[in-house]
Amino acid sequence: GIGLTGLLGGLASSTAVTLSFAERSQDETGLDKPFAQAIIVAWVTMFPRVLLEVAAVNSALLKDLWLPMGAAMTAGLIYSAYLYLSQRTAQRSEVAFSNPFRLGPALKFGLLYAVVLLISRAAQVWLGNTGVYISSVVGGLADADAITLSMSQLSREGGLSTGAAAQGVVLAAMSNTAAKGGIVLVSGSPTLRKTVLPGFVLMLVTGIGVALLL
Secondary structure, eight states, X not given: OHHHHHHHHHHHHHHHHHHHHHHHTTTOTTOHHHHHHHHHHHHHTHHHHHHHHHHHHOGGGHHHHHHHHHHHHHHHHHHHHHHHHHOXXXXXXXXXXXXXXXXXXHHHHHHHHHHHHHHHHHHHHHHTHXXXXXXXXXXXXXXXXXXXXXXXXXXXTTSSOHHHHHHHHHHHHHHHHHHHHHHHHHHSOHHHHHHHHHXXXXXXXXXXXXXXXX
């Protein structure tokens, strides 16, 4: 049940799932593996979501993205399966999430998307592809979706090469994963941090490693 909460909650906000379970790990003992599994599963949902967003805006990027995104997702799923099989518990834990379809968050995302698009374009003009990569890493710390959409749109309009846009999306996804890992390190219990760390490192190394090989 906790793992399913991570999956469904991750569709709305994997960051919210991470923060919620990290904070709960401080008070609820004996649930570190289920909490870690839910967190990793929530992180995994980001990768197919990124691919769907790219497919909707600029499907030409998929040929450069599906392998690193799929590799990171597979690594996360394998570690989640290990956590699931290594410990089962009947203990209950509840978590509350806000409605992802409210107007306020949608407007905030629209504003964030516009700002990211502007910054990414300015960085590309002034610093070339290096500026795009920097903006992707920085923007990804807050939201990978906005960077994904902006890179896809810039590439579709011809303002950015397909390869550079794909690398920007990968960097944003990995940066966002790193940011959520930082939430666990800051807010989670010592046992949760220790449990999440292998999966966190595995996803980052796999995603970045495969991207560098392409």
